[in-house]
Amino acid sequence: MSSDKPLIHHIYDGIEEHDNNLPNWWLFLLWTTLVFGAGYWFWYHVAELSPGQLGEYAAESAEHAQRMASNTPASDELLLKLVKDPTSLDSGKAVFQANCAACHGAQGQGLIGPNLTDGFWLHGAAPMAIHKVVADGAVAKGMPAWERTLGAERVKAVTAYVLTLKGTNAPGGKAPQGEAEKP
Numbered sequence: 001m002s003s004d005k006p007l008i009h010h011i012y013d014g015i016e017e018h019d020n021n022l023p024n025w026w027l028f029l030l031w032t033t034l035v036f037g038a039g040y041w042f043w044y045h046v047a048e049l050s051p052g053q054l055g056e057y058a059a060e061s062a063e064h065a066q067r068m069a070s071n072t073p074a075s076d077e078l079l080l081k082l083v084k085d086p087t088s089l090d091s092g093k094a095v096f097q098a099n100c101a102a103c104h105g106a107q108g109q110g111l112i113g114p115n116l117t118d119g120f121w122l123h124g125a126a127p128m129a130i131h132k133v134v135a136d137g138a139v140a141k142g143m144p145a146w147e148r149t150l151g152a153e154r155v156k157a158v159t160a161y162v163l164t165l166k167g168t169n170a171p172g173g174k175a176p177q178g179e180a181e182k183p
């Protein structure tokens with residue numbers, strides 16, 4: 001590469017060394033890297049605007065713990081917790097519309113099966129009492145057992161959804177059956 005710049009004094013065996021400027025593409029890379037590095041350091045390590053590797057690890061661990069918790073057996077506490085979990089309720093509602101609405105009505109107001117919105121219960125009002133009748137059914141009375149068809153997770157989700165129907169007294173509901181839930 002030739003240059004207008006003066007030669008510096010290295011000439012040896014006809015090999016000349018010129019005092020060239022660094023090429024612009026090279027300077028561009030250098031400065032971009034420096035600016036990026038400074039920005040990265042500031043973003044992740046000073047201002048901590050996004051989680052760094054440790055933060056991502058912590059988030060993944062938490063997600064894992066939650067997934068493990070979803071494998072925990074049903075209990076009153078767990079079911080009441082699912083009642084507050086919008087994702088679980090959405091899936092519970094979908095399960096209900098697909099599998100239960102035919103007998104209990106789209107609002108749970110009761111058709112062949114009893115009204116689930118009126119506060120009266122044949123098999124008990126407690127979360128685990130409802131879970132039991134959904135999981136094991138009341139087969140002789142026409143309520144299928146769902147644990148084997150739906151699996152434990154969906155039975156928990158649909159039970160939590162049924163808990164949200166309690167006391168909604170859907171209009172046009174079937175007459176109460178069983179005992180009133182004690183307050």
Ligand code: HEC
Pocket residue numbers: 095096099100101102103104112113114116120121122123124130133134138141142143144146158159162177178
């Ligand atoms: C084939 C019709 C049918 C389907 C489908 C059905 N049920 Fe039932 N269900 C019944 C009948 C009938 C009863 C009343 C059983 C009895 O008299 O003991 C009942 C009872 C219940 C009870 C107890 C109500 C009480 O008063 O104690 C719950 C809770 C319930 N069903 C939830 C569900 C859920 C959730 C689904 C869907 C996963 C579902 N059922 C699907 C017919 C059905």
